[in-house]
Amino acid sequence: MKRRFTVSVILSRCSLASSWIFYSEYFYNYQNEGRVEWVYGDGFAHNLNNVNNLVSSLRFVGDEDNWKMDSITLFEFDLFFGIEYYDWTDNTQVPSGMSTVGSLIITGQNYWTVYTSTNFSGNRACLQVQSGQYVGFAADLDEYGIFTVRSYRRGCFGDKKITLNSDQHGFAVKARE
Structure with missing residues (x-):
């Protein structure tokens, strides 16, 4: 399938439509270290700061046909490192x-x-993007008091409501611990 959204990276500048993550290490910083920078928007042009001239891998986030469509993408480690799992349905x-x-x-x-146990059980938190935005980032779930995710579904089914960071740009550096 042909992607409808494209990104171009020339040295340290990107121009994009949708949501992208740029990594300094191969395979999305799979060793849980490195630099990362995330950006989103329609026709948004941005100078990469954190991964300036160091991009070794990048990935698209969200639905390929409509990046503003409801979806959830889970990442193995904090800062969107490691393997990912993308979904648009309840699981x-x-x-x-x-x-x-x-x-x-x-x-x-x-x-x-999101739930701490399978079958929509355990502790739960309702997550949303900031009003008027289409992307919400939780770079470290521990900061929200969410220590694991084992199931999830669209809609709010709990009292704990969290508005995620919807800034168009973010970055971080993580050194080996």
Whole structure:
């Protein structure tokens, strides 16, 4: 399938339509270290700061045909590092290949409820993007008091409501611990 959204990176500048993550290390900083920078928007031009001239891998976030559509993307480690799992439907169990979930990104304008146990059970939190935005970033779920995600569904099914960071740009550096 041909992607409708494109990104071009020339040295340290990107121009994009949709949501992208840029990594300094190969395979999305799979060793849980490195630099990362995330940006989104329609025709948004941005100078990359953190991964300036160091981009080794990048990935698109959200639906390929409509980046503003409701979706959830889970990441193995914080800062959107490691393997990812993208979905737009309810899921009673995070896939077995995803043993940990350290960060996530939601798109669209509806809530997503994440649960600490399978089958929509355990502690829960309703996540939303900032009003008028289409992307919400949770670079470290621990900061929100969410220490694991084992299932999720679209809509709000709990009392704990969290508005995620919807800034068009963010970046971080993580050194080996």
